[in-house]
Amino acid sequence: MTIENLPSDIEFINVNGVQFTHKDIYNVVNDFYTRIQQDPILQVPFQSVGDWPEHVQRLTHFWWIRFGGQAYLFSHYNPVAKHFFAGFNRELLARWLSIFHDTLKTHLKTDQAELWRLISERMGEGLSMKNEFFRRDYESGKNA
Ligand code: HEM
Numbered sequence: 001m002t003i004e005n006l007p008s009d010i011e012f013i014n015v016n017g018v019q020f021t022h023k024d025i026y027n028v029v030n031d032f033y034t035r036i037q038q039d040p041i042l043q044v045p046f047q048s049v050g051d052w053p054e055h056v057q058r059l060t061h062f063w064w065i066r067f068g069g070q071a072y073l074f075s076h077y078n079p080v081a082k083h084f085f086a087g088f089n090r091e092l093l094a095r096w097l098s099i100f101h102d103t104l105k106t107h108l109k110t111d112q113a114e115l116w117r118l119i120s121e122r123m124g125e126g127l128s129m130k131n132e133f134f135r136r137d138y139e140s141g142k143n144a
Helices: 022-038 052-066 079-085 090-107 110-139
Strands: 012-015 018-021
Touching: 018 022, 018 110, 022 052, 022 090, 079 110, 090 110
Parallel strands: none
Antiparallel strands: 012 018
């Protein structure tokens, strides 16, 4: 992470009246992926990640812009195909969400943790649906 990209305590974003500093987002993402690397089930699909600090930086940026912050990395995200090929399914999602929610509670105030939990659950639903559409197309040869 370069100096200008270091998440700060003074830069914040307001999501539906709940405030997050850039550092809040970084702290959650960083700890979450440490827990993922220690999880006997989820560490398996995440073996595709070669550079963890880069992944944490990319995902910190992802949540920051998802929350309405200004983009500061040149990043293109392609989550549907990546998750499909990582073996995404509902069981893995439930486990991912459970670890994510524990991480939120460790680092954030209740209103922040609750809002981010709701957002992550909705994104998980969205990803699940898109994953099934992708599977259908993939199995019928459309995006092979
Ligand atoms: C709400 C739940 C989830 C969200 C919001 C989420 C979000 C993301 C995002 C934004 C990326 C970066 C994609 C890109 O670089 O284009 C990513 C990468 C990844 N996700 Fe998820 N994810 C979720 C659940 C899961 C689950 C359940 C798995 C289990 C298979 C998973 C496995 C991965 C892997 C392995 C990568 C890294 C792919 C790579 O760059 O090699 N994710 N995730």
